[in-house]
Every structure is written in C-alpha cells, then in structure tokens.
Amino acid sequence: xxxxxxxxxxxxxxxxxxxxxxxxxxxxxxxxxxxxxxxxxxxxxxxxxxxxxxxxxxxxxxxxxxxxxxxxxxxxxxxxxxxxxxxxxxxxxxxxxxxxxxxxxxxxxxxxxxxxxxxxxxxxxxxxxxxxxxxxxxxxxxxxxxxxxxxxxxxxxxxxxxxxxxxxxxxxxxxxxxxxxxxxxxxxxxxxxxxxxxxxxxxxxxxxxxxxxxxxxxxxxxxxxxxxxxxxxxxxxxxxxxxxxxxxxxxxxxxxxxxxxxxxxxxxxxxxxxxxxxxxxxxxxxxxxxxxxxxxxxxxxxxxxxxxxxxxxxxxxxxxxxxxx
Amino acid sequence: xxxxxxxxxxxxxxxxxxxxxxxxxxxxxxxxxxxxxxxxxxxxxxxxxxxxxxxxxxxxxxxxxxxxxxxxxxxxxxxxxxxxxxxxxxxxxxxxxxxxxxxxxxxxxxxxxxxxxxxxxxxxxxxxxxxxxxxxxxxxxxxxxxxxxxxxxxxxxxxxxxxxxxxxxxxxxxxxxxxxxxxxxxxxxxxxxxxxxxxxxxxxxxxxxxxxxxxxxxxxxxxxxxxxxxxxxxxxxxxxxxxxxxxxxxxxxxxxxxxxxxxxxxxxxxxxxxxxxxxxxxxxxxxxxxxxxxxxxxxxxxxxxxxxxxxxxxxxxxxxxxxxxxxxxxxxxxxxxxxxxxxxxxxxxxxxxxxxxxxxxxxxxxxxx
Ligand SMILES: Cc1ncc(C[n+]2csc(CCOP(=O)(O)OP(=O)(O)O)c2C)c(N)n1
Ligand SMILES: [Mg+2]
Numbered sequence: 150x151x152x153x154x155x156x157x158x159x160x161x162x163x164x165x166x167x168x169x170x171x172x173x174x175x176x177x178x179x180x181x182x183x184x185x186x187x188x189x190x191x192x193x194x195x196x197x198x199x200x201x202x203x204x205x206x207x208x209x210x211x212x213x214x215x216x217x218x219x220x221x222x223x224x225x226x227x228x229x230x231x232x233x234x235x236x237x238x239x240x241x242x243x244x245x246x247x248x249x250x251x252x253x254x255x256x257x258x259x260x261x262x263x264x265x266x267x268x269x270x271x272x273x274x275x276x277x278x279x280x281x282x283x284x285x286x287x288x289x290x291x292x293x294x295x296x297x298x299x300x301x302x303x304x305x306x307x308x309x310x311x312x313x314x315x316x317x318x319x320x321x322x323x324x325x326x327x328x329x330x331x332x333x334x335x336x337x338x339x340x341x342x343x344x345x346x347x348x349x350x351x352x353x354x355x356x357x358x359x360x361x362x363x364x365x366x367x368x369x370x371x372x373x374x375x376x377x378x379x380x381x382x383x384x385x386x387x388x389x390x391x392x393x394x395x396x397x398x399x400x401x402x403x404x405x406x407x408x409x410x411x412x413x414x415x416x417x418x419x420x421x422x423x424x425x426x427x428x429x430x431x432x433x434x435x436x437x438x439x440x441x442x443x444x445x446x447x448x449x450x451x452x453x454x455x456x457x458x459x460x461x462x463x464x465x466x467x468x469x470x471x472x473x474x
Numbered sequence: 475x476x477x478x479x480x481x482x483x484x485x486x487x488x489x490x491x492x493x494x495x496x497x498x499x500x501x502x503x504x505x506x507x508x509x510x511x512x513x514x515x516x517x518x519x520x521x522x523x524x525x526x527x528x529x530x531x532x533x534x535x536x537x538x539x540x541x542x543x544x545x546x547x548x549x550x551x552x553x554x555x556x557x558x559x560x561x562x563x564x565x566x567x568x569x570x571x572x573x574x575x576x577x578x579x580x581x582x583x584x585x586x587x588x589x590x591x592x593x594x595x596x597x598x599x600x601x602x603x604x605x606x607x608x609x610x611x612x613x614x615x616x617x618x619x620x621x622x623x624x625x626x627x628x629x630x631x632x633x634x635x636x637x638x639x640x641x642x643x644x645x646x647x648x649x650x651x652x653x654x655x656x657x658x659x660x661x662x663x664x665x666x667x668x669x670x671x672x673x674x675x676x677x678x679x680x681x682x683x684x685x686x687x688x689x690x691x692x693x694x695x696x697x698x699x700x701x702x703x704x705x706x707x708x709x710x711x712x713x714x715x716x717x718x719x720x721x722x723x724x725x726x727x728x729x730x731x732x733x734x735x736x737x738x739x740x741x742x743x744x745x746x747x748x749x750x751x752x753x754x755x756x757x758x759x760x761x762x763x764x765x766x767x768x769x770x771x772x773x774x775x776x777x778x779x780x781x782x783x784x785x786x787x788x789x790x791x792x793x794x795x796x797x798x799x800x801x802x803x804x805x806x807x808x809x810x811x812x813x814x815x816x817x818x819x820x821x822x823x824x825x826x827x828x829x830x831x832x833x834x835x836x837x838x839x840x841x842x843x
Contacts, residue, residue, distance in 0.1 A: 178670075178671070178673065179671045179672045179673060179745075181672070182672060182744070182745045183671065183672030183744055183745045184744070186671065186740075204672070204673050204677050205677075206639075206642035206673075206677065206678050206679070207609055207610075207639040207640065207642040207643060207670050207673070207678065208642045208643055208644065210644055211642070234607070234608070235607075235608055235609075237608070238608075238643070238644055273529045273530070273591075274591065275589070275590050275591035275594070275607070276589070276590060276591075276607070277591075277606070277607030277608060278591070278607065415821075416817075445806065445807070445818075445821050445825075446810070446817065446818060446821065447806055447807055447810050447818070448589070448810065450588070450589050450806050451529075451580050451588055451589055451590055451591050452580035452581070452587075452588030452589075452800050452801055453588065453800070453801065453803065453805070453806045453833075455833055455834070456803060456806060456825070456833045457806065462829070463828070463829070466828050
C-alpha cells in the first residue's frame with residue numbers, strides 16, 4: 150500500500166472514480182491546470198480533459214447551481230469550493246435546492262453530487278480561510294455531511310460519497326492536508342462506509358468525540374490524561390450526518406463521561422447535538438456533566454489564532470473536570 | 475479582446491496629441507511618489523513574508539497606475555470600497571504607511587487589532603471601507619452607500635474597486651443593477667489584470683471586454699489603459715464628475731497585468747509557465763517617469779533622493795511594526811457586539827483563569843495559499 154497524504158488521497162479517489170465512471174466531473178475555481186490551490190485536483194485535467202475538469206468563473210452559486218443541473222441530468226459532479234469560508238454565495242443552492250430536490254419532487258429528481266471543500270483553522274488564514282461551518286449543513290435535512298481525519302478515510306469516504314445516491318458535503322481538514330502520511334489501499338473497490346464512527350483509542354474512563362483535525366488533538370489530550378492515570382476513548386465520528394448514534398451511546402455507556410471536541414464556535418455547534426442525544430438517551434450512565442470544548446463564540450481571529458484553536462491542554466482541563474466531578 | 479483603449483501618454487512616455495493631464499506639476503509628482511512608494515512597499519513586504527516575519531502579502535506589481543490614478547480622482551468626502559490589491563490607493567488617499575505596515579504585522583497598533591489577515595485594511599477616517607476576503611460582496615454595498623448619499627443629498631460619491639474575477643460574482647450583477655436603476659452616484663472600477671489566480675480572463679467571461687457589460691445595466695462602460703496613470707485619472711475623474719452631477723454610475727475597465735504571483739502563497743509557474751509575456755515588460759511607473767522627464771518635471775537626482783527617502787520611511791514603519799506587541803487576549807472578545815455580553819465575558823474569564831495570558835504562537839503555522 151502506498152504512503153500518501155490527505156491531499157493525495159483526495160486526488161487518488163477522484164482519479165479512480167473518474168476512470169471508473171465517465172459521468173464523474175470536477176468543477177470549481179483553479180481546479181484545472183493549477184490543480185486546485187491545495188493541489189487536490191492536480192493532473193486531473195491532463196488525464197480527463199477540460200470538459201470533465203472545468204475551471205469555472207468566480208461564482209460559488211454558479212459552481213453549485215451548475216453542478217445541480219448536471220446531477221439532475223445524470224452526471225456525478227464533484228464541485229470544489231476553494232475554501233469553506235466562500236461557500237455562502239452557494240448556500241441557497243445547497244440548502245434550498247440540492248438538499249430538498251429529492252423530497253420536494255417525490256423522488257422524481259435527485260442530486261447525487263459531492264461538494265468538496267477545505268475547512269478549519271490552524272493555517273494563519275484569518276476569518277475567511279479558517280472557519281468550520283459544519284453546523285449550518287448538519288442542520289439542513291437532506292444533506293449527508295462527512296469529515297475525514299486521515300488519508301485512509303479521506304480516500305475511502307470520498308469514493309463512497311461519489312457513489313452515494315444523495316448529495317454529500319465533504320469537509321476536508323486543510324490543516325492536516327499534508328501530514329501525516331499513511332498507508333492507503335490502491336484498489337478500486339476499497340471504500341469506507343458512510344455513517345460509521347471509528348474508535349481511535351480505547352479507554353474506560355471518559356469519551357472524547359471529535360472529527361477532522363481535532364482527532365489528533367483528542368489523541369494528544371488522552372496521552373496527557375494517561376499520565377494522570379485516566380484512560381480516554383477517542384471516537385472519531387467521520388460522518389456527522391447520518392450520525393453513528395450507536396457508537397456514541399456505546400462508548401459513553403462504557404466510560405460514563407463525555408467531553409465533546411470541535412473547533413467551530415460552541416454556541417449551537419454540532420457537539421451540542423451530541424450532548425443533547427446523550428442527555429436524552431443515556432443520562433443515567435453519566436457520572437459527570439458533559440463538557441464541550443470548542444472554539445470561542447467570536448469570529449475566527451488572525452493574530453490570536455493560536456489562542457482560539459482548541460489544544461490538548463485545554464481538552465485536558467475538561468477531562469479533569471469530568472474525572473474529578 | 476478589442477484594443478480601443480483610452481490613453482493620455484504613449485507606452486514610451488510621450489504626451490499624446492491633444493491630451494492634457496489637467497493636473498499641476500506638484501500633483502503629477504505626488505502621484506509618481508505614491509506609485510513608487512507602492513512598489514517599494516510591496517517589495518519590502520514580500521521580502522518580510524519570505525523571511526517569515528509577516529504571514530501573508532498580496533503584491534500589486536505592475537498595477538500601480540490603476541491604484542493611484544483612481545485615488546487621485548476622488549475627494550475627501552467620497553467613500554471608497556477598495557480591493558485587497560490596491561495599496562497605492564490607500565497611500566495616495568493619505569493613509570499613514572506605518573498604519574498599513576502595522577496591519578501586516580497584525581499587532582496592537584493595527585486599527586483592525588490583528589483580527590484580519592494582512593492587507594485587509596480598514597481606514598474609516600479616509601472613508602476606506604473594511605476589506606473582506608469574499609470576492610464581490612462589497613460591490614453591491616458600494617451601490618447602497620451611493621444610494622444613501624443620494625438620499626441624504628450629500629455631495630459625496632462612492633467608488634468600488636474589484637478584479638476581472640469579481641465580475642463573475644452575484645454581487646457584481648446586483649451592484650451594477652441597483653446602481654443603474656437608482657442612478658446612484660457610484661463609480662465601478664474593474665482592474666482587469668487578466669488573471670483570477672490561475673484563471674485567465676477568457677474563462678471568466680465570453681464578453682468581448684469587461685467594459686461592455688455596462689450596457690446591460692444602462693450605464694456607460696469605458697476601457698482604459700490601466701498602465702497609463704493619466705488616462706486612469708482622466709477617465710475616473712469624468713466618471714466621478716458624472717456621478718456628482720446626478721447623472722448616475724459608470725463602469726471603468728482598467729486594463730493592466732498581474733505581473734507577480736496572486737499572493738505570497740501562489741506559484742504562477744504552475745499555470746502560466748515562465749513565459750515572457752509581453753505584458754511583463756510594461757511598467758506603469760517607468761512609463762510615467764519618462765513622461766515626467768520629458769516634461770522636465772523629473773530628474774535622475776530627484777529619483778535617487780526620493781528612493782532614499784521612501785525606503786527610510788518604510789524601514790522606520792517596519793521597525794515600529796515589528797516591535798509592537800500583539801493585541802491583548804481581551805481583543806478577541808470585544809467588537810463582536812457593541813458590548814461584551816455575559817456569555818462571552820465568561821468565556822474570556824475562563825480562558826484567563828485556566829491558561830493565563832501568555833500564549834505563544836505555533837511556529838509551524840503558515841498560510842498555504
Ligand atoms: C467568494 C470567493 N471565492 C473565492 C475566493 C478565493 N479567491 C481569492 S482571490 C481570487 C481571484 C480573484 O481574482 P480577481 O477578482 O481578478 O482579482 P485579482 O486577484 O486578480 O486582483 C479567488 C478565486 C474568494 N476570496 N472569495
Ligand atoms: Mg484579476
């Protein structure tokens with residue numbers, strides 16, 4: 150198995166699916182000869198040509214709207230939004246159109262397509278190159294929302310997303326685009342099933358839920374907690390919608406304590422939903438109140454980014470809270 | 475695309491027949507000063523970025539005439555919505571250079587308190603509206619400001635700068651349409667530098683020019699040689715006068731070329747090779763300098779003196795910018811609302827309680843675009 154980065158994993162998944170299915174097309178800003186500003190679409194235009202790898206005019210609603218039209222007609226578009234922070238002009242197309250097409254037409258029209266977009270902080274990008282917008286999409290019925298945390302999953306989940314009959318928002322954690330490298334299968338049939346969480350570290354004392362670049366932070370926090378004699382379980386959700394509720398409840402039932410971790414702002418964040426589900430369905434197993442570690446409820450800052458981003462020591466503090474309650 | 479361009483001085487710096495700049499000798503030299511200052515500031519900032527001393531920069535090499543010529547045409551009471559690639563417009567409009575440098579360092583002297591990336595300036599005193607990264611959003615806002623100026627019966631008008639790529643945004647359409655319908659006193663300034671990162675202008679529009687888009691919105695559209703600072707000034711001045719007289723908006727296409735990378739994170743050899751494009755040799759600063767020399771307004775000695783002066787000024791600004799402390803932790807929580815609400819105060823207090831106030835930045839974090 151080749152050792153590759155998350156960027157290469159995305160690139161490989163696109164190449165394999167485009168080779169396997171002539172209906173798969175890529176469109177977006179700078180995705181052609183430039184290969185995407187992060188290189189995720191590198192070399193695609195050489196192999197598949199400008200008709201299937203389209204450098205579009207600078208318009209996100211245009212990119213998504215055109216992709217919807219293509220999907221309705223039978224293509225499988227994989228539009229790229231250059232940064233998740235620039236997805237808002239397409240919000241109407243995504244939430245009013247793409248998400249509701251199947252439902253509103255009684256299943257007559259569908260939009261199987263994958264909106265790929267890099268998201269998240271830690272790259273000194275200020276407000277508009279750092280945000281984590283997952284909650285806007287998980288709140289919209291009809292959208293599958295996927296967030297890989299390593300190259301293996303990025304490739305397998307993207308391939309699964311392209312084969313999905315439903316529209317998928319595929320959020321790529323750009324901070325870990327280039328590291329660490331990982332062995333990833335090269336065979337066409339390998340996919341990672343959508344809707345399944347992964348236990349990244351087994352533990353008996355507390356559970357940390359996380360996704361994307363925060364998985365690494367959760368692992369570090371557990372290493373610090375282990376020095377204090379507390380064994381944490383790290384649950385990488387991988388798919389936010391549909392949530393692997395069974396895995397969540399199972400882990401919390403085992404550990405009795407929950408710390409949620411996300412870099413998006415706290416208020417109305419995705420982790421609040423996790424907390425509510427656990428409170429509704431498993432409050433009797435909890436030995437301490439749930440603690441949410443998240444970004445602050447402020448716009449993403451530039452100079453003070455390193456303060457804004459959740460880090461292992463901050464997670465450890467929350468772990469201490471639930472362990473010493 | 476057709477080449478019918480408005481010009482005042484030739485490519486070799488000669489005054490074209492029958493064309494007068496309509497500016498005093500001092501004003502002409504002042505514009506030259508701003509253009510040179512822009513070039514030197516860009517060079518210095520790119521160097522600082524390469525050395526890791528600032529995080530990001532957007533150079534504008536070759537586009538100085540489009541920035542300074544436009545800025546010269548507006549009055550103090552006018553409002554300007556800039557783009558991220560127009561430092562010369564800020565300088566010509568009188569923004570202190572050390573304030574711009576402070577923004578690039580994101581320090582506590584930055585008027586934006588280090589909240590935005592470098593070059594996303596905001597200077598209310600000079601009516602230079604806060605720059606946003608999302609392309610095009612400000613174009614319709616400018617139309618709104620112009621509508622407000624008209625509503626209030628004020629003498630001021632509004633200008634907005636955007637790129638060839640920006641014309642593809644929804645808000646370009648909205649802005650042009652609103653201003654056209656309202657006959658708002660707005661000047662739309664499209665700097666066509668022929669590239670939007672890696673996307674050439676032919677992939678941005680099938681229109682013959684960007685200027686002709688104006689016709690669909692019921693306003694005049696004029697194509698100007700964007701490397702001819704006097705042509706830029708002349709066309710912008712006329713559009714501004716038209717707006718001020720109540721005759722409505724104008725679209726100007728300023729044709730120039732993005733000679734450098736899109737930003738400090740971009741590598742243009744990936745998409746335009748090392749081609750010695752004929753545009754690379756077209757230097758608006760050199761062209762204007764030759765003109766000034768031809769008019770006996772400029773000399774070798776004056777040039778040397780000005781270069782020394784401007785470099786010293788930039789050095790001083792950099793020294794000051796680099797030694798200023800980063801904004802305090804508290805500034806992360808202020809200005810979200812007019813007053814800090816209790817739940818944000820609590821987040822701030824918990825942060826200080828748990829982690830103190832000494833946070834060290836991550837040395838590995840670097841902007842990859
Ligand atoms: C809505 C939005 N989409 C994408 C981007 C990423 N991006 C930044 S600059 C740019 C190209 C802009 O080109 P143009 O408008 O011609 O201005 P120039 O950079 O050439 O000055 C792109 C695609 C963005 N900032 N905003
Ligand atoms: Mg451009």
